[in-house]
Each structure stands twice: as structure tokens, then as C-alpha cells.
């Protein structure tokens with residue numbers, strides 16, 4: 285009866301929920317909901333139910349959107365209702381991921397963090413991070429030359445090096461770096477806590493009042509461990525920069541710019557502002573490490589699978605660069621290379637259903653973290669009722685594989701974004717969906733784009749990437765298979781990465797990186 289009364293008050297006109305699998309009383313679509321590669325199941329559901337699918341699992345409502353019309357209507361035009369995140373007390377409150385902009389509830393504090401983040405990560409911001417990106421891309425070339433088989437390891441180091449330098453001006457060590465160890469540990473904890481069912485306190489927040497000596501409260505120990513790690517992740521490097529500023533030896537970084545912009549120590553807002561600054565500097569590793577690593581791994585895989593695309597990009601780079609290394613100013617003269625980057629974002633989506641992975645509810649098999657959108661109010665839309673507390677996902681996979689927009693959507697075809705040899709101004713670029721939606725759209729996408737450009741242009745102009753050779757001496761036919769924790773990484777594969785000429789070897793060996 286209570287359920288009925290609540291429903292009648294919230295939905296007085298008795299509007300139906302949008303179409304979707306109904307499942308059974310109480311458990312809802314528990315058995316229909318996909319446990320793996322959820323974006324493919326959603327894609328099939330759109331064909332059956334239309335481009336907006338609603339279902340419930342154990343009382344939790346879900347809404348999955350399958351077209352730009354739907355994401356535009358809800359995430360953009362009704363952003364004040366569709367921009368929250370589902371509450372995850374284990375992650376935010378107990379493990380102390382409260383510094384992570386991506387997990388903050390929609391509201392005042394989120395807005396302040398986001399504004400500060402964008403001030404430092406949007407294009408053209410000071411301090412500029414392009415010098416760091418160029419330098420690290422070139423270091424990456426040297427590592428590829430010396431140990432090509434370890435390219436996956438080099439990728440992780442490259443990203444860690446860029447993020448730590450940009451965020452804190454810190455140069456990370458090649459191995460056993462304490463900053464990187466802690467940041468990776470934090471990432472692990474964030475992913476683990478995303479698996480609901482693992483931590484019941486996410487479902488029953490009052491469990492926090494049960495004392496720690498009580499049986500079954502092991503989660504408190506886990507939470508304490510990660511809270512300690514997070515304290516170190518956000519405080520240690522920030523304090524290091526403060527000390528460097530005091531000594532007058534700080535290199536330019538997001539943290540130093542934020543610290544220099546803080547109000548005076550006696551100002552009553554100082555502590556609060558300092559908190560925001562500390563959090564903003566710390567979040568890039570969490571949000572950028574796995575996503576960028578996934579993109580670079582896919583790049584190496586795709587180059588093995590599509591040698592023609594590789595050759596065309598190399599021909600363009602050779603023509604424009606004429607033997608020198610790429611700079612950011614070359615970007616606008618490289619339409620095919622730009623098209624290749626767009627196609628990489630489309631063909632292999634890092635986060636195929638925005639940030640919404642099913643693991644939020646119960647999948648332990650497809651372990652992905654989940655930061656989907658969440659409705660903060662009841663809503664009526666297109667004749668349907670959408671309750672407050674609905675988990676809402678944009679299925680970017682369907683949007684970016686729509687055969688009416690992208691012919692042969694499973695094929696990697698950079699030329700789909702070109703017209704008369706230039707980037708087609710009328711093409712639908714993957715940024716419409718690859719980086720999420722509405723007010724929550726990825727604020728790191730400009731930094732991602734520039735990092736990906738400089739690394740890929742540097743690699744392709746100097747190296748050939750081919751599949752490994754089998755026992756019969758013939759190239760192995762690699763299969764694109766994906767899995768992973770935070771994002772959809774290609775599963776481990778080998779590649780033959782060789783310098784394109786002896787001149788390249790000499791040039792990379794003699795690179796002088798000190799002036800950058």
C-alpha cells in the first residue's frame with residue numbers, strides 16, 4: 285500500500301514507465317540484465333523496444349538511452365535533473381574518494397571542483413602542458429626503441445609521467461615510484477568498490493553504525509586502508525608542491541597554479557579553497573590513467589589489424605614532417621592522422637555505455653566501475669514517468685555504431701571523417717558520445733586529445749607496428765578482444781614494433797630532451 289501511495293503522489297497522472305524488459309515481480313529484470321558486454325545487450329534491446337529502454341532490478345530503476353535525440357533531450361536539455369551520481373557511501377564516504385570529481389553528487393561542491401578543474405585543463409590554460417606532452421612522447425620513442433616488446437609497460441609509464449608532471453610538476457621514477465604505487469592502489473580500490481553486492485553498506489548506509497569489533501564488519505578495515513591511501517594520494521604530492529613553492533623551486537603545474545591562486549592564510553575561506561585545490565590536482569590520475577592506457581593499447585592493436593590505415597597516416601606524416609619530429613602546430617596539416625584519432629575514439633570506445641556499467645548493480649563477472657548519471661527528481665518525458673533515483677546511461681556504443689551514420693560500423697575507416705582530403709565539417713564526430721554527456725561530460729577530453737595526438741604522431745612517423753609472427757613465420761591474425769577493470773582494455777596481445785629506418789634509430793638515440 286505504501287508503495288502505491290508513494291507512486292500515486294509522484295506520478296498522479298499514472299503515466300507508464302518507458303518500454304523495456306519487465307522480468308518478474310520483486311526481482312524485476314534480474315535474469316534479463318546482461319552480465320557481460322552490457323552495451324551489446326542494450327543495443328539489441330533498442331531494436332526491440334525503441335531508443336530508450338527502462339528496466340528495474342531488485343527495485344532499482346535503470347534507463348538506457350540509445351540515440352543522440354534521447355541523450356540531448358535528457359542529459360543536455362534537462363541537465364538539472366539528470367546530472368547526479370548514484371550514492372555509493374562505501375566509495376565516497378568510507379574509502380574517502382570524496383576528492384574525486386567524477387563521484388561527487390551534483391550540487392554546489394561538484395560545481396566548484398568542476399570549475400576549478402576546467403580552468404586548468406581546458407585548452408590554452410596556464411600553465412601550458414604541451415611541453416610535458418612532447419617531452420614524454422619522445423621519451424616514449426626511446427623506450428620503444430630499447431625494449432619494443434614491453435610497449436604495454438611503457439604506455440603506463442608514459443601516462444603516469446605526463447599526469448604527475450602536469451598535475452604536480454613531479455618527475456616519476458621508472459620503477460617503484462611511491463606516488464604511482466599509491467595512485468594505482470587507489471584506482472584498484474575505486475574499481476573494487478564499484479561492484480555492488482560486494483559492499484552491503486552501499487545498499488544499507490546505516491551499517492556504518494555497527495562497531496568494528498562486530499563480526500562481518502571486515503569492510504571497515506578495507507575502507508580504512510583505502511582512506512589512508514587516498515589521504516596520501518591527495519595530500520603528499522600537494523604538500524610537496526607547497527614546500528617547493530616556499531623554497532622558490534616549484535616547476536609550473538596545475539597544483540602550483542592552484543596554490544598560488546589561493547586566498548591569504550588568514551582568509552576564512554582559505555581551508556575550503558585549499559581543499560578544492562588539493563582535490564582538483566589529485567583527480568586526473570584516477571580519471572585519466574586507465575582511459576588513456578586503454579586508448580593507446582587499442583591504437584597498437586588497431587595498427588596491427590589495419591595496415592592500410594597505418595601506411596596512409598605514415599605517408600601523410602612523412603610528407604608534412606620531412607624527417608623531423610611532430611609538434612602541436614602540425615596538427616592542422618594532418619587531416620588523415622586526425623581522422624585516425626577520431627576513428628580510434630569511435631571504433632574502440634573506452635567506456636561504451638558512458639560511465640554506466642552494470643557492475644553497479646551486481647555483475648561480478650564484468651568488473652567495471654560505474655559512475656552513471658542518476659536522476660535527482662521525478663520526471664515526465666515523452667508520455668512516460670521516470671522516477672527519482674533512476675540510474676541513467678547513454679549507450680555510446682549504439683550511437684557511435686549507428687549504421688545510418690557510420691557505414692560498416694565495425695570496420696576501422698578513418699576516411700569516413702574526410703571529404704576532399706580534409707576533415708569533413710559535416711561529419712558526426714565521436715566526441716558527441718565518447719566522452720559522456722551533458723554537464724558531466726569529460727572535462728579531461730582536451731588534455732586526452734592532445735596527448736593522444738602527439739604520442740600517436742610521434743610513434744607512427746618513426747615506427748612500424750605489425751602483428752607478431754607465428755611458428756610458420758607468417759603474421760598472426762590478431763582478434764580484437766576487450767576486457768578490463770575501469771575501462772574496456774584490449775586483452776593482452778603482442779606486436780612487432782620496429783624503427784622505420786636506421787636514420788630513425790640514430791635520431792632517437794641522439795634526441796636531446798633537456799631543453800624541453
Ligand code: HEM
Nearest residue numbers: 385386568571572575634638639719720721724726728732
Ligand atoms: C580517452 C580518454 C578519456 C575518455 C574516453 C574519457 C571519458 C569520460 C567519460 C565517458 C566520463 C563520464 C561522463 C558522464 O558522466 O557523462 C568522464 C568523466 C570524467 N573524466 Fe574523462 N575520459 C578520458 C580521459 C580523461 C583524462 C585524461 C582526465 C583528466 C585529465 C579525465 C577527467 C575526467 C573527470 C574529472 C571526469 C568526471 C566529470 C564529472 O563527473 O563531472 N578524463 N570521462
